């Protein structure tokens with residue numbers, strides 16, 4: 262790239278990057294929000310490893326890459342593949358975004374019940390829509406979090422889903438974000454807002470898939486609000502290529518007796534950071550965050566969770582499993598906050614890691630901050646290798662070393678996958694995982 | 705069928721097997737008895753190919769083929785089966801998936817096609833009925849949460865499914881009540897035949913009333929110190945191993961030149 266001269270943080274706030282479409286046709290409040298978030302980012306800058314929350318993860322490879330805004334390339338390269346077809350088959354309701362832009366031709370909303378609304382956020386804001394607009398950017402904190410600030414300032418598009426009171430959507434709602442970079446590194450800031458009004462119910466899939474071989478950076482922010490008694494089942498699939506960067510913040514706000522369950526599966530990316538923050542802000546809200554992450558070669562996968570118990574009688578469960586091969590690094594940082602009012606909190610957190618090579622590594626850190634006295638909080642973290650006795654047992658029955666290893670690795674992954682509610686999603690993840698394990702054992 | 709010659713094996717620098725000789729012909733059932741820690745399981749595991757044991761001397765041949773050069777899975781394909789003294793729990797891998805992979809891998813080695821799904825299930829049902837096993841064991845993860853007796857039964861179930869030529873049963877009777885033991889013995893007996901051989905490791909003569917051996921060996925301190933017919937087991941039940949242990953001690957002292 263000819264203009265790749267100065268790789269400093271400056272490019273991220275330079276007028277060149279900001280002065281394109283944001284603003285055009287947008288309401289004033291949104292323009293103001295962008296400029297405020299932009300100022301916040303300029304002030305914070307990229308986090309460094311001196312920052313406690315970023316101790317194990319250096320984002321300097323991101324800061325130093327001369328990315329171009331992905332929207333400038335969006336129309337250029339067609340995407341087609343068997344993997345994409347499989348992803349698209351997950352549901353008739355599929356909103357597709359290519360390089361951060363809504364792609365109407367690839368999208369469909371077959372099976373979306375009347376009254377439920379879903380579509381492109383950018384186009385929503387060109388019309389005036391108060392229900393949705395007034396809750397936009399109210400949950401993910403751009404004042405405290407540099408990447409959220411960057412997203413809030415620069416997002417081009419993303420999805421919104423609005424479930425009116427009592428709506429039940431049977432088909433999963435699939436939000437599919439495709440990064441398609443060639444020789445030029447591209448950055449997109451997908452933005453999602455999901456509002457589930459009281460007693461509504463839906464399952465949401467957020468998948469991030471890489472089409473090209475080039476370097477892409479997805480800096481995603483998703484806000485989900487679960488109203489009273491709402492039930493949201495969420496799956497996140499990270500399937501971008503091994504050169505890509507992926508930083509995502511999932512911000513969940515839960516009201517009374519709502520039920521939010523998420524399973525995050527990370528299979529791709531050079532550097533992936535998944536943040537999942539849930540605020541349980543009313544009695545009886547229940548939150549489950551599960552995750553599976555696979556690392557190979559020099560991949561770095563970082564999962565940061567925060568479950569903020571603000572009110573009494575809320576259960577939360579977290580179960581993350583990591584499988585790390587090559588020289589990869591896995592990080593799990595799980596924070597549970599129990600506020601003074603949150604009596605009878607029942608929080609369990611588990612992180613298990615399987616190291617497949619002696620050069621792979623894991624940093625697992627639970628953080629419990631408990632300010633109430635009548636609570637139950639437990640956490641446990643393990644790091645281990647494949648069980649040699651189990652391996653011998655399988656082999657002694659005629660199963661090859663390769664198959665026996667895969668069986669055990671797969672079983673370990675299965676602890677998480679079996680918790681995915683949707684059979685369709687489970688089958689898809691199963692397939693991707695098998696392909697991945699087969700590839701690993703062939704090399 | 706199986707020839708073990710002057711087999712020495714150590715673990716963590718300590719010699720456990722100190723010159724085992726054993727010859728088992730097709731069609732025969734042999735029993736090995738001996739005190740705790742005498743190396744019976746070590747012998748069984750070395751034959752099956754557990755690599756934590758280092759073979760320092762001697763050979764193990766199956767129909768003239770050097771087993772020690774083969775990987776554990778290759779030995780299984782050649783027809784060796786070990787029913788573990790302590791069957792391993794494998795959460796997340798279903799009994800059926802595991803068995804089907806094992807069976808297909810062995811069939812492939814023998815130049816046979818993969819087993820048809822319907823035939824496989826029919827076979828499973830037949831063998832489970834024979835062992836009085838509940839159908840739920842099919843889909844449960846291998847041994848996970850099974851009771852001691854259930855694990856042992858599951859081992860025999862695997863054996864019946866894989867139809868090995870040489871079955872080694874390491875204390876498959878311990879922890880079984882008399883009814884279960886009869887069932888397990890029936891299972892083993894159903895596999896007996898002129899082309900197959902069985903090696904049972906046990907502490908109790910009781911089992912040998914049901915699986916009647918052609919030969920009984922006494923293993924003490926890493927060696928087979930006495931061999932005889934099935935009456936030897938009865939004699940051991942009466943007199944215990946003390947006499948053999950003393951002789952072994954004396955022999956060891958002489959052997960080391962003290």
Ligand SMILES: Nc1ncnc2c1ncn2[C@@H]1O[C@H](COP(=O)(O)OP(=O)(O)OP(=O)(O)O)[C@@H](O)[C@H]1O
Pocket residue numbers: 715716720738739740741742743744745746747756789
């Ligand atoms: N993996 C191991 N590491 C260290 N020592 C071992 C190992 N396996 C076996 N041993 C030792 O080798 C000796 C023989 O053990 P083995 O299990 O073969 O005996 P056994 O005759 O089967 O005993 P039992 O009747 O109690 O089953 C014992 O002293 C045991 O502690």
Ligand SMILES: [Mg+2]
Pocket residue numbers: 744745746789874875
């Ligand atoms: Mg033993």
